[in-house]
Amino acid sequence: MMARYQLSATVTARPQVTGDIVRLALLAPAVSQAATPGQFVMVRSAVALDPLLRRPFSVCRVNGDGTLEILVKVIGQGTRGLAALKVGDQVDLLGPLGHGFVMPDQGRACLVGGGIGAAPLLFLAQKLGERLPASDIQVLLGARTGAEAMALALPFRDLGLPVQLATDDGTAGHHGLVGELLAALTSGAFPTQVYACGPHPMLAAVARISTDRGWPCQVSTEAIMACGLGACLGCAVPRNGGRGYLHVCKQGPVFEAGELQW
Ligand SMILES: Cc1cc2nc3c(=O)[nH]c(=O)nc-3n(C[C@H](O)[C@H](O)[C@H](O)COP(=O)(O)OP(=O)(O)OC[C@H]3O[C@@H](n4cnc5c(N)ncnc54)[C@H](O)[C@@H]3O)c2cc1C
Ligand code: FES
Known part of the structure; x- marks a missing residue:
C-alpha cells in the first residue's frame, strides 16, 4: 500500500x-x-x-x-x-x-499543459529529466495571455527544457490552442508518449489528436472532490464504452486517454 x-x-x-x-x-x-x-x-x-x-x-x-x-x-x-x-x-x-503518471526509461515525451494544468507537468518534467535527455522532453503550454504563459513556462525553462507557447490573445507564441501545437509536430519530433493536463475541452482535443496519430496519451483529469479517498463517490467520470464510472481520486487522476468517455 x-x-x-x-x-x-x-x-x-x-x-x-x-x-x-x-x-x-x-x-x-x-x-x-x-x-x-x-x-x-x-x-x-x-x-x-x-x-x-x-x-x-x-x-x-x-x-x-x-x-x-x-x-x-x-x-x-x-x-x-x-x-x-x-x-x-x-x-x-x-x-x-491517487495514481500518477507512468514514466518511460526511453523515448520522447511530450508534455501538454493548459493554464494551471501545467502544475503536475512540472513535477513530471523534474522526474523525467532524471531519466531522459532534455532534448527528448518537449513542453507545450497554453495560457490566456503571454504574461501567464511566460510565468508558467519559467520553471520548465529553468530545468533546461525548450517550451513552445500558445496563447488565447496571441501575445506570446502561437495565437490559438495548445492542441494545435501538438497537431503541428513534424515527423522528427513525434512523441512516443504524450502527457496532458488542463481544461476538459483541451484534454479531449489532445486525446483525439494522440489517438488519431497512434501516440500513447496519459491525461491528468479534474473533478470536484469532497474526500479524495474513494469514500464519497463524488468524483465519478464516465468510462469509455458505457462501462460505468471511474473515480478520479482513487483510480486517477491520471488515466490512459482511451479509458475515458470524451
Ligand atoms: C486532482 C486535482 C488536481 C488539481 N490541481 C490543482 C492545482 O494544481 N492547482 C489549482 O489551482 N487547482 C487544482 N485543482 C482544482 C482545485 O482543486 C479547485 O480549483 C478548488 O477545489 C476550488 O476550490 P474553491 O473552494 O476555491 O472553489 P469552490 O468554492 O469549491 O468552487 C467555486 C466554483 O468553481 C467550481 N469548481 C470547483 N472546482 C473546480 C474544478 N476543479 N474545475 C472547474 N470548476 C471548479 C465550482 O463548481 C464552483 O462553481 C485540482 C483539482 C483536482 C481534482
Ligand atoms: S472525492 Fe470522494 S470518492 Fe473521490
Whole structure:
C-alpha cells in the first residue's frame, strides 16, 4: 500500500506567479519524499475555518529541503483562503493521493499543459529529466495571455527544457490552442508518449489528436472532490464504452486517454 500522511505543514514560501496564481511551498518531508508525478494532495488553510473541506492540488515540485510545492489558482473560497496565507502559516494536508503518471526509461515525451494544468507537468518534467535527455522532453503550454504563459513556462525553462507557447490573445507564441501545437509536430519530433493536463475541452482535443496519430496519451483529469479517498463517490467520470464510472481520486487522476468517455 502507498504511504499517505495527514499532517500540519508550514508555508515556507508563497511567491505570486500571476495575478490569480500563487505558488505555495509547504514543509512536509514525508509527503514530499513519497509523492510521485501526477499525484495530488488535499489541502485546507488551518487559518480560516471556512470551507471545512480540503481542496485537491497537484504536487507541482518537490525539493531537497523537505518542501513540496503547489500552484493555487484562485477560483472560490477555499483557494482564496490558501492564496491569502503568509509564510509561517499552517495548512492541514492529506497525501500523497491517487495514481500518477507512468514514466518511460526511453523515448520522447511530450508534455501538454493548459493554464494551471501545467502544475503536475512540472513535477513530471523534474522526474523525467532524471531519466531522459532534455532534448527528448518537449513542453507545450497554453495560457490566456503571454504574461501567464511566460510565468508558467519559467520553471520548465529553468530545468533546461525548450517550451513552445500558445496563447488565447496571441501575445506570446502561437495565437490559438495548445492542441494545435501538438497537431503541428513534424515527423522528427513525434512523441512516443504524450502527457496532458488542463481544461476538459483541451484534454479531449489532445486525446483525439494522440489517438488519431497512434501516440500513447496519459491525461491528468479534474473533478470536484469532497474526500479524495474513494469514500464519497463524488468524483465519478464516465468510462469509455458505457462501462460505468471511474473515480478520479482513487483510480486517477491520471488515466490512459482511451479509458475515458470524451
Ligand atoms: C486532482 C486535482 C488536481 C488539481 N490541481 C490543482 C492545482 O494544481 N492547482 C489549482 O489551482 N487547482 C487544482 N485543482 C482544482 C482545485 O482543486 C479547485 O480549483 C478548488 O477545489 C476550488 O476550490 P474553491 O473552494 O476555491 O472553489 P469552490 O468554492 O469549491 O468552487 C467555486 C466554483 O468553481 C467550481 N469548481 C470547483 N472546482 C473546480 C474544478 N476543479 N474545475 C472547474 N470548476 C471548479 C465550482 O463548481 C464552483 O462553481 C485540482 C483539482 C483536482 C481534482
Ligand atoms: S472525492 Fe470522494 S470518492 Fe473521490
